Amino acid sequence: MEERRDALRQHAAAAALIGALAAPGAAAACELPPGKRLESAQLSLSYRTTPARIAVGEHFVLELAVCPKQGKVAERIRLDAHMPEHRHGMNYRPSVKALGEGRYSSEGWLFHMAGRWEFVFEIGGERLADSVRVE
Amino acid sequence: MKGFTLAFVLGFLSCPGFAQNSPLSSEEIKAILRHGPWPAPWSPDPSNRGSGKAAAIELGERLFFEPRLSPSGKVLCATCHAPFRAWQDARPRALGLAEAERNTLSVLNVRYGRWFGWDGAGDSLWAQSIRPILDAREMGGSLAQAAALVRNDADLACRFEKAFGALPRGDAGVVAAIGKALAAFQETLVTGRTPFDDFRDALERADAEALKAYPEPALRGLRLFAGKGNCSLCHAGPAFTNGEFHDTGVPFFVAGGGVDAGRHAGIRKLLANEFNLLGRHSDDPGGRSAVRTRHVAPEHRNFGEFKVPGLRNVALTAPYMHNGSLATLADVVRHYSELSVDRLHSDGEVLLLRPLRLAAQEATDLVAFLESLTEKKSALAAPRPATPCAR
Numbered sequence: 001m002e003e004r005r006d007a008l009r010q011h012a013a014a015a016a017l018i019g020a021l022a023a024p025g026a027a028a029a030c031e032l033p034p035g036k037r038l039e040s041a042q043l044s045l046s047y048r049t050t051p052a053r054i055a056v057g058e059h060f061v062l063e064l065a066v067c068p069k070q071g072k073v074a075e076r077i078r079l080d081a082h083m084p085e086h087r088h089g090m091n092y093r094p095s096v097k098a099l100g101e102g103r104y105s106s107e108g109w110l111f112h113m114a115g116r117w118e119f120v121f122e123i124g125g126e127r128l129a130d131s132v133r134v135e
Numbered sequence: 136m137k138g139f140t141l142a143f144v145l146g147f148l149s150c151p152g153f154a155q156n157s158p159l160s161s162e163e164i165k166a167i168l169r170h171g172p173w174p175a176p177w178s179p180d181p182s183n184r185g186s187g188k189a190a191a192i193e194l195g196e197r198l199f200f201e202p203r204l205s206p207s208g209k210v211l212c213a214t215c216h217a218p219f220r221a222w223q224d225a226r227p228r229a230l231g232l233a234e235a236e237r238n239t240l241s242v243l244n245v246r247y248g249r250w251f252g253w254d255g256a257g258d259s260l261w262a263q264s265i266r267p268i269l270d271a272r273e274m275g276g277s278l279a280q281a282a283a284l285v286r287n288d289a290d291l292a293c294r295f296e297k298a299f300g301a302l303p304r305g306d307a308g309v310v311a312a313i314g315k316a317l318a319a320f321q322e323t324l325v326t327g328r329t330p331f332d333d334f335r336d337a338l339e340r341a342d343a344e345a346l347k348a349y350p351e352p353a354l355r356g357l358r359l360f361a362g363k364g365n366c367s368l369c370h371a372g373p374a375f376t377n378g379e380f381h382d383t384g385v386p387f388f389v390a391g392g393g394v395d396a397g398r399h400a401g402i403r404k405l406l407a408n409e410f411n412l413l414g415r416h417s418d419d420p421g422g423r424s425a426v427r428t429r430h431v432a433p434e435h436r437n438f439g440e441f442k443v444p445g446l447r448n449v450a451l452t453a454p455y456m457h458n459g460s461l462a463t464l465a466d467v468v469r470h471y472s473e474l475s476v477d478r479l480h481s482d483g484e485v486l487l488l489r490p491l492r493l494a495a496q497e498a499t500d501l502v503a504f505l506e507s508l509t510e511k512k513s514a515l516a517a518p519r520p521a522t523p524c525a526r
Contacts, residue, residue, distance in 0.1 A: 056371055056372065056377060057249070057371065057372065057377050057378055057379075059423075059426050059427065086487055088436075091379055091380070091431065091434075092427070092430040092431055092432075093430055093431075093432050094430060095429070095430060107426060107430070108426055108427075108429065108430030110427070112377045112378070112379040113368055113369070113371070113377060114169075114367075114368065114371065115368070135165070135169070
């Protein structure tokens with residue numbers, strides 16, 4: 001039983017913060033797949049959810065692709081979401097799996113209230129955010 | 136085209152008798168429509184190979200009304216979940232072999248849940264169904280005693296084998312299947328259609344005549360519920376619950392000076408439970424049904440949070456709140472109307488929960504709406520199978 005708890009703790013820790021195992025591709029060769037695109041000074045990213053329409057109280061998966069504008073893909077990535085107007089986050093800690101080439105798959109997402117949610121992508125020293133309205 | 140028709144219908148619907156006699160706004164209509172249709176779609180639980188299967192449902196029904204599951208022979212599932220009391224017990228706190236700390240939740244519509252019990256310590260209905268069998272204050276049983284009951288009773292053993300195959304050697308395997316049979320039966324307990332559902336569907340199809348059948352006080356209360364009251368935020372969707380946990384300012388101190396930590400303790404219990412969805416007894420190991428369990432973790436703010444109960448048939452399930460401390464629906468409405476925000480310990484809850492300061496008429500209307508979520512057909516247990524099991 002204690003082993004199971006330890007495994008869960010490790011899993012939760014990995015969910016919050018992982019070291020990217022992907023081999024960093026050269027910036028020029030990096031192409032983003034279809035999805036919502038966000039830009040910062042250092043990187044471009046695209047993300048999409050499955051299912052595409054997020055429903056209140058239903059788990060969904062988030063796929064993320066990151067392209068650095070120069071240098072390598074950052075080694076640290078953290079994904080989260082919260083409701084700014086309500087000042088609360090999710091009741092779950094999504095896990096993140098690095099797929100290589102700056103691609104990630106993240107599961108365990110669930111928005112438990114209708115309203116405006118903000119995705120937060122922390123990649124290296126960059127923080128990008130995007131709002132979605134869930135009904 | 137439909138929008139135009141709907142606007143006409145809603146204009147027609149408004150009348151001087153309404154305290155808020157303006158037509159329903161498009162936002163209000165959207166909010167109301169999200170509470171249906173009913174019954175909501177449902178699919179069998181992949182972690183329970185008996186879910187939706189007739190043999191498991193029949194076994195589960197027998198076990199639900201089986202006093203020998205308790206060594207005392209005096210407590211059965213139906214002691215607290217009495218069909219004629221909307222599948223709960225009408226007591227402030229559950230009473231099995233001794234009194235527990237929490238109010239009994241009805242098992243009607245329990246199949247739509249994601250977490251089970253006031254603290255969500257169960258991640259499946261079958262795991263939750265095992266808990267009272269083993270709880271000393273409820274049925275006071277044990278894995279060995281419950282497994283022996285099924286092994287040694289020819290009819291139960293026959294039904295078990297039909298539902299789940301050969302009896303496992305280990306007691307835990309037998310009890311896991313007992314839980315799955317109980318869950319399969321409870322999954323059949325669904326509330327019927329209510330006056331609210333008729334109104335909601337009439338709204339969807341813009342049926343002016345059918346809309347008029349909904350009582351005016353209930354409609355005014357519905358508008359408060361989905362509007363000013365902000366109740367729909369947590370009591371969301373067709374079952375009127377978002378399936379999650381909140382601190383709503385109900386005291387969590389218990390008799391003897393203890394504290395009911397609610398969801399915080401519930402997550403710890405969940406992760407320590409050998410019958411959780413990460414364990415060997417799930418029929419969907421590593422599958423989609425365990426996503427919630429793999430990704431939940433206790434946070435400080437979970438302390439004193441309790442599950443948002445569904446509201447269908449709520450008028451039949453007094454008393455209310457996790458500790459049964461409020462006797463009537465009027466008391467519940469008064470609680471939210473006069474809520475003390477100082478009592479709430481989370482910033483987020485303070486933003487969401489503000490005293491509604493309802494006028495007397497508004498409070499009455501809100502109760503009228505909640506009463507419109509009532510039907511009584513589900514209180515009638517289906518005829519139990521009478522024929523003995525034949526191998």
